[in-house]
Amino acid sequence: xxxxxxxxxxxxxIAVCDDNTADRKQLERLLGRESNRRSSQxxxxxxxxxxxxxxALQSPQLYDAFFIDMVSDLTDGAALVLRLLDAGVVAPIxxxxxxxxxxxxxxxxxxxxxQIHYLDKPIKTAxxxxxxDLCVAEKSKSVSTVELRGEQQTRYVLEDDILYASAAGYHTxxxxxxxxxxEIVGRIENFYMQLTAFSHYIAISSKTFINIIYLKKLxxxxxxxxxxxxxxxTPGWAKDIKxxxxxxxxxx
Numbered sequence: 384x385x386x387x388x389x390x391x392x393x394x395x396x397i398a399v400c401d402d403n404t405a406d407r408k409q410l411e412r413l414l415g416r417e418s419n420r421r422s423s424q425x426x427x428x429x430x431x432x433x434x435x436x437x438x439a440l441q442s443p444q445l446y447d448a449f450f451i452d453m454v455s456d457l458t459d460g461a462a463l464v465l466r467l468l469d470a471g472v473v474a475p476i477x478x479x480x481x482x483x484x485x486x487x488x489x490x491x492x493x494x495x496x497x498q499i500h501y502l503d504k505p506i507k508t509a510x511x512x513x514x515x516d517l518c519v520a521e522k523s524k525s526v527s528t529v530e531l532r533g534e535q536q537t538r539y540v541l542e543d544d545i546l547y548a549s550a551a552g553y554h555t556x557x558x559x560x561x562x563x564x565x566e567i568v569g570r571i572e573n574f575y576m577q578l579t580a581f582s583h584y585i586a587i588s589s590k591t592f593i594n595i596i597y598l599k600k601l602x603x604x605x606x607x608x609x610x611x612x613x614x615x616x617t618p619g620w621a622k623d624i625k626x627x628x629x630x631x632x633x634x635x
Contacts, residue, residue: 393519394426394579395447400439400463401479402453406504407432410450410479413506417515425519426579436463442553442569443472444532445577448518452479452504461488468493471532475518477502522580529578531557531565538565542581546597546610548574550590558612560597585627587616595627601635 401407418428436458478485600607
């Protein structure tokens with residue numbers, strides 16, 4: 384996780400799932416241009432590209448939008464949509480139409496879902512931009528709470544319900560104000576990236592971020608939280624923590 388004290392409000396984490404390499408690269412370029420154009424307004428786009436369905440299904444809850452066109456995989460685009468919905472995905476899903484017309488092949492029960500959208504290939508910039516506007520608008524509706532999606536349960540908490548979070552391999556351990564913890568799916572850097580709409584979180588190392596309002600004591604090498612927990616940091620990170628403290632109006 385890189386130093387991330389300057390955070391945008393509505394950055395999107397986007398999954399591109401396309402088994403046509405040329406089409407996938409082209410969509411990456413188009414999304415990159417849109418990201419650059421919007422960076423000063425709603426934030427950058429973080430794009431992960433997949434050439435097969437199984438890879439895209441590893442951590443689907445990380446994403447704010449999916450762009451899908453799988454035509455040669457055993458799990459085609461329509462089947463991938465069903466698997467994403469079964470996994471509890473509520474983010475917008477955009478089916479990019481090339482050799483398969485998903486408007487006809489997607490099950491009728493899915494076609495009525497408001498999160499399902501279509502985009503014809505070759506992709507027109509104006510149509511892509513319009514769909515991205517929609518994705519940003521959808522994310523803006525859910526920024527007041529934080530979704531903590533674990534293997535067995537999902538919790539929705541307020542910003543200041545979270546004390547701190549630490550890396551746990553491919554998962555993230557989240558420690559809450561009520562004394563409970565939940566291990567959520569996904570790496571800590573991806574989880575931190577999803578919290579760009581909130582101002583109280585600050586990274587103190589590549590493996591931990593904290594809620595600045597619960598910081599009790601800070602030294603160049605150590606962070607102490609109000610719950611008594613101790614975390615390592617470095618002088619470089621500590622400098623950014625001090626900046627975040629000033630911005631929050633707090634004094635230790």
